[in-house]
Amino acid sequence: MTPVWHADALCAYAVKTGYALHEDWYAPATEPAHHAALKICKQCPVAQLCAAQGDYERHGIWGGRYREPDTHKDDPINHGTEAGAATHRRRGEKPCRPCLNASNQADNNRRKAVA
Ligand code: SF4
Numbered sequence: 001m002t003p004v005w006h007a008d009a010l011c012a013y014a015v016k017t018g019y020a021l022h023e024d025w026y027a028p029a030t031e032p033a034h035h036a037a038l039k040i041c042k043q044c045p046v047a048q049l050c051a052a053q054g055d056y057e058r059h060g061i062w063g064g065r066y067r068e069p070d071t072h073k074d075d076p077i078n079h080g081t082e083a084g085a086a087t088h089r090r091r092g093e094k095p096c097r098p099c100l101n102a103s104n105q106a107d108n109n110r111r112k113a114v115a
């Protein structure tokens with residue numbers, strides 16, 4: 001269901017009138033589009049409600065606040081486990097040796113299970 005405040009969202013109006021693109025609210029912070037979007041948020045009458053919604057979102061500008069794409073950079077790593085290996089990969093790292101071993105072991109077990 002669409003919250004009622006969306007009707008007053010300035011971004012929606014800006015997109016509808018061709019003044020901005022929906023993607024602008026998801027542009028990297030280094031891009032001009034990002035700053036253009038922030039400017040629109042500053043004038044938006046429902047920015048507070050939008051910011052509250054943003055607390056549940058993992059990416060994009062909400063109420064003038066930018067949430068970086070979810071990089072899982074702060075996830076703790078449970079080393080020596082398959083989940084640990086997955087966390088390493090989400091962070092863009094190579095799994096450490098104990099994590100890699102656990103991950104390979106789990107793969108092998110699954111293969112054995114289906115064989
Ligand atoms: S605060 Fe920004 S993102 Fe939120 S509704 Fe207003 S213009 Fe859109």
Ligand SMILES: [Zn+2]
Pocket residue numbers: 077078079080084085088095096097098099100
């Ligand atoms: Zn590890």
